[in-house]
Amino acid sequence: MEIPYTVKARPDTGLYNAKIGVWLFLASEVMLFGGLFSAYIFLRLAPEGPWPVGVLKVHWGFINTLVLIFSSVTVLQAWLALKTRKFNQFRMWMLATLACAAGFMGIKSVEYSDKFHHYGVLMQDGSNIEGHLVDNKYNVTFENVKSVSLSTKPQESGLFGITFGTLASDAKFLKYITKGEPKFKTPAGEEIFLDSAGIKKLIKEARENVEDGKPKPLAAVQLTALEPLTFEVPEGKFFDYTATKGVFHDGTAIDGQMTHDTMHMHADKIDLRRLIPADEQDPERAIQTVLKADVWKVLGDEWKAKYHEYATGQLKHFHEHHPDQKPMHSGDFTRHTFTMSLALGEEGAKHAAAPAALLDGKSLTAAAEAKSGEGEHHAAGGHHDYPEVAIKKGDIAFYSNFTPKYGNYYAIYFTLTGLHGLHVLAGMLVMTHFLLFGKRIYDKDPEHLANRVEVGGLFWHFVDLVWIFLFPLLYLM
């Protein structure tokens, strides 16, 4: 069947059909993104807590903006090349557009990866400290583990016969053993080397257990280790743990002594705004309040003194420049005064708005290096520009990497940029199609291909248009 009006305009609308189609689609897209922008504004104006400002690296957003603008130009040049029947030029411009789109996604993935490796800790009193985990891990150590209990939860059918989650122990916990061999004694007295197949077999037997001729499934299989084992488990893998027992999400439990659950972090920023009562009017008192924060237990008195000087400097600066304004009513003031970058040395002098003299870079760098010990460990990440701190598990109320669960800012950030990124991918698919299969349409009717590229271009400009708002909103405000 021939699709009508792909080249010539329909007499009643004055447009070829695809153009009406794409404009209807873009109209719905505007409403979709409009709703999300509206959500952003609401979250920004009524934040659940301190709103992160200036956490994205401006240079990445800036480069990506230029890349998208350039690609908008090239996709139009590709269209014009078709209009003037220069197919090779069309191919070149299309390729340039695709390269830009790929570059955009490349930069985006670098940014996303940065977020996934960046952590924030909310301490019990509301202090917030952010940074990178030392060696990218936060492990809990269990030593002298002598017994393991496998969960055999019976098969349950979930919604419409689809089961959610793990229903019984799997073999994943075995890979956290750092000392000792996974050799166990089964309840039947058999000595086995435990692996995935062995676990499945044990669970099957426990489920089919028969006692006095009646089926009596066992809820757990108790295994005794032949030699004491040491486990080092990423904190998030535990459902819960105590000083003597650790339970994984799949129900597997280990019994032993928990010997280490401290988080080690190269801390790069503190945010103490949560500590200040909403109706606090006196900036001096607010500074005194945050000087009692839990975070100083972690950072030490040297940093506390630095911060005191820094905050006092901010207050003085504000009084000098805005003599008629109340500091505690200024979002700018609270944002700058009750948060501080912990960057050391030159970086620190650049980041902190404090007078450079406040940051005695040399002594702090030396202190940090002495603390972190093996400098070569962290050389790759460059995180040794920040002090290494140890945070006790008991002081942590909540921690997460910079993903949506960390807070509304990252939730809306990933929603907006993720949806935009999907649009970039969709645009790439369409343009790749034009590039690979365009010749066929071109040979039949060049104007048909020109129209399709024009419509694809309209979508591409819309993607650019969304980014034009996203960039200043997320990166600069």
Place this chain on the structure above:
Amino acid sequence: MAHDHDSPEYFAKQSKTIWKIGGILGLATIFTVWIATVDLGSHELNIGVGLLVAIVKASLVALIFMHLKSEKGLVYKVLLFTVVFVIGLFFLTWLGFADPLISKVIQNY
């Protein structure tokens, strides 16, 4: 007169316009980044100026790159509906601030 929309001269002129607008958009981006670092007296003013530049940039993309400067009537009619609905969506969110529970807990972060 650019009535002949199919002549090579017309397309050559179009190509030049597109490059020019691309350049302007690039310069406007540099301006956006620069003005964000300047203390205009209040953060709100900085946000306002930033958004204003974004609106100008978006208008250039829509009017020139997407040919909305000279499009057929039907497209404008479709977009009129969109504009009405988008304003409605923003208004619905705005209503949230009328909620005493929400407006009570808002802090100046």
